[in-house]
Amino acid sequence: MIATIDMEIQPMKKTFCLLLFLPMFYTTAHPLIYHHHHPTILTDKAALLAFKDTMTQDSQSILADWQNSSNVCNFTGVVCNHQHHRVVQLLLNRSGIHGPLSPFLANLTGLLLLDLSENNLVGLIPPELGSLWRLNELNLFGNLLHGLIPDSLSLLSGLFYLDLKGNRLTGTIPSSILYNCTSLGYVDFSENALHGEIPPEIGNHLSNLMFLQLYSNNLSGKLPPSLSNCTILKWLDVENNRLSGELPTETVSRLPLLELLLLSNNLFTSHDHNTNLAPFFKALSNCTHLQAIELAGMGLGGQLPTTIDQLGIYLSSIYLQDNRIFGSIPPTIVNLSNLTVLNLSSNLLNGKIPDEIGRLQNLQWLILSNNSLIGPIPPSIGQINLLNQLDLSKNRLSFEVPGSLGNLIFLSDLFLQENNLSGISPSIGRCKSLNRLDVSFNRLTAIPKEIFGLTHMGIFLNLSHNLINGTLPLELxxxxxxxxxxxxxxxxxxxxxxxxxxxxxxxxxxxxxxxxxxxxxxxxxxxxxxxxxxxxxxxxxxxxxxxxxxxxxxxxxxxxxxxxxxxxxxxxxxxxxxxxxxxxxxxxxxxxxxxxxxxxxxxxxx
Missing domain, CATH: 3.80.10.10 (Ribonuclease Inhibitor)
Known part of the structure; x- marks a missing residue:
């Protein structure tokens, strides 16, 4: 979690304007919400107890000490500022509370941090929370909240951290929040049911934005070009939506601090009518801090450029599966020495796997399945000491599975099914961490008894659809x-x-x-x-x-x-x-x- 930034008390003029504006969000359904010009620790206590009373019976027992203690600053999850005698933090994340998100919390007007994440809160997000004008962190992640994101949150002008992920929120992203809360540095609306476009002027207002996560919604339209103005943006995650248009080449070229770019499972296309990936990868070379790139599941067309190694020394994950990338794997990819995940599966790749692949010493997942790769499995793969999963299935690989793979002491999953392999080395029996071995649908005529000596294999052994002769080995x-x-x-x-x-x-x-x-x-x-x-x-x-x-x-x-x-x-x-x-x-x-x-x-x- 981003550390909460202490905000200064706003000028009296702003306070007066807020007090004039807020009553339109209050309703007579909540008569206990105070309109007090001089809130005190006593009004804070009354607000907390009113919040507690709206919870289920089990939740009230979790907060039992709230009823038993006379000092509100000793309440579970409550932090006070003793100089100003106000509650400044309410931290009840993962506390097991269940019930509606009460509007009574709006009376905690000294609150800087409100974290109710990973509970079972239900109902709507009360618009009354817009009165918490000092708030710089609001975390409601992982609850059961539904309905719209209230526009009144746009009154939280000092808000830095806003996390509404993992609820059941609907409607569109309120542009008023992203335009008025200009201090926002962290925004997460992921895993909801939001629709519509990302507000197009977002980047013209949020110059401090570092983390934007909107994945797993129903968002459509284009990625706003204005995001190029968020020059300190580090994370951009909009996976699993219905965003469209060309890959955002111009935008990413102006984001030098970008670390995570996650665009998978949208409707983006590459340049030149979905045939050219080179301009986008060239733009990514300006992102010198890039650690992960995910462009999977979009049917992107084009070849992997030979300049792919210019993506930077920090790059650790490449997910390009389920596209229409053709041609060979450029040998220059092995210069990305910090790669831990390389997933190029389910594309149209052909040619041989580069012999130089063994230079990727930090690689843990190598997934090249469901392509048209030919030739032998490079023995150099046995030099990738940290390799945990190797998936070369559904290609046209031939010859014997090299004995060098027996050096992979951390190998857990070895998937080689649906190739033209003719043999398997006994040294594979040295892979004592192997949990899954699948060499089905090949041309194997014999299986070394050492394979059946993998006594700690925990998941499956699949040798089906081969030409294996002999009796069932007793080692089984x-x-x-x-x-x-x-x-x-x-x-x-x-x-x-x-x-x-x-x-x-x-x-x-x-x-x-x-x-x-x-x-x-x-x-x-x-x-x-x-x-x-x-x-x-x-x-x-x-x-x-x-x-x-x-x-x-x-x-x-x-x-x-x-x-x-x-x-x-x-x-x-x-x-x-x-x-x-x-x-x-x-x-x-x-x-x-x-x-x-x-x-x-x-x-x-x-």
């Missing part, structure tokens, strides 16, 4: 923490071993579309977390084990197209399944509709 049973195992659509043969019960955390097992044979072990019923078991399209035989019904969490069972025989068990979870779980097994019977009824054996009299 040692993966005690893995939740999902998918080996489907391969050429695995042999039996399913009973030791698979060692995968005690498994909630999904899919061995379908293989060449497995023999009996299905009943011990699988001991997997208490198992929700889905699919062994369809194999050559399993014997009776369906009764013990399988002991898996209390099992909701999806597919034994179809095998060679099971005998009656379907009727105990436990078997009562929840239909004939669809048993299709293509001509030698089974049971009481399930759609399955042949078991014939009773006749006893011949002797």
């Amino acid at each position: 049973s040692k993966m005690e923490t893995v939740q999902e195992i998918d080996l489907s659509s391969n050429h695995f043969h042999g039996s399913i071993f009973p030791q698979l019960v060692g995968c005690i955390a498994a909630c999904m097992i899919n061995f379908s579309h293989n060449l497995l044979e023999g009996k299905l072990p009943g011990t699988l019923g001991l997997l208490r977390n198992l929700e889905s078991l699919d062994v369809s399209y194999n050559s399993l035989s014997g009776e369906i084990p009764v013990g399988l019904g002991g898996s209390v969490s099992l909701v999806l069972l597919n034994l179809s197209y095998n060679d099971f025989n005998g009656p379907i068990p009727t105990s436990g979870m078997f009562t929840n399944f239909t004939y669809l779980s048993f299709l293509g097994n001509p030698h089974i019977c049971g009481s399930i509709p759609g399955v042949p009824v078991c014939m009773k054996r006749k006893r011949w009299l002797m």
Whole structure:
């Protein structure tokens, strides 16, 4: 939170004008609001107790000491200025209070800071709060407030910090607030349901603005060019709206202190009819303090310029996914030595991944999925020691997964699915932090047993849709923490071993579309977390084990197209399944509709 700036007491002339103007915001519905020319600590106490009385019963117990203490300055969340004998701060953030935002707070006319954030306040923002003319911080973030933002807040001419984020506010952004509260340095109206345009003259009035956050609303129109006058602006976040027009090249070129530029999920286009990104990136090179740029989800067209490395030494995050960026990844991008996140996924990129990529030593997320990249995975990626997530899925990469990736001791997620990879190095088994491994839909013919030695893998192992031969490795049973195992659509043969019960955390097992044979072990019923078991399209035989019904969490069972025989068990979870779980097994019977009824054996009299 921005530290509250102590404001000087306004001249008497302004006070007199405010007192004349404010009564139009008061209503007879609130007779306890004082019209007192000499407010004191006693009027402050009365206002606080009136505020407390509007809260729910539970909230009043949270503020119990307000009733028990005679000294208002000892109330929970209350800070006084003892020299002037007034309440100057009310700090009840995350206090669990519930109820309407009371207009009685308007009587705390000495208040400099009002923070009621992250509670359960409901109702409208009272227009009476405009009488808090000394206020320099108003924080109502994270409540359940609805309705319009009152124009009367424009009377708070000394306001520096205004946070209304995360409520249910509707209507438009009142231009009067952004034009009259000229001391504003921090404005956050994010995560509401505001619509309309951003007031176009905002930058002509807020020369002190450093942080502007309006993301996740329904705002439309263009980003105001006047923002170029906010020359000390550091954060500009308008993601997840319906803003349109060309990328704001002229605006950002005049914001030398800009640190965060977040424009994702709007309707912006690049220059020259959405084909040219170069002018915008050139303008960004003037933002020498830039730390994060997010332009995702807009269908932006153009190539990444070779001058991308001029974005500055502080740049740590680039999010350009879900666009129409074409061409190759410029090798100069590796000069952005402080990058921690590079997301270029779901574009039209082609060519090879630059071998120099390993020079990005601070990179933690490298996401290049869903493009048309070709060639091998550069071994130099194994030099990025801090890498946590590597996603190269849905490309045209080929050859073997390089053994150098085994050096990535912090690697948690490795996504390589839907490529043309032909092998995977055993050294990947050294990635002891790996939680997710997906190499499905490739051309792998073998999996080193070291991969199944990743005993601490916690989320999923997906080797499906490859050409893997051999028996199920016994090492699989040692993966005690893995939740999902998918080996489907391969050429695995042999039996399913009973030791698979060692995968005690498994909630999904899919061995379908293989060449497995023999009996299905009943011990699988001991997997208490198992929700889905699919062994369809194999050559399993014997009776369906009764013990399988002991898996209390099992909701999806597919034994179809095998060679099971005998009656379907009727105990436990078997009562929840239909004939669809048993299709293509001509030698089974049971009481399930759609399955042949078991014939009773006749006893011949002797």
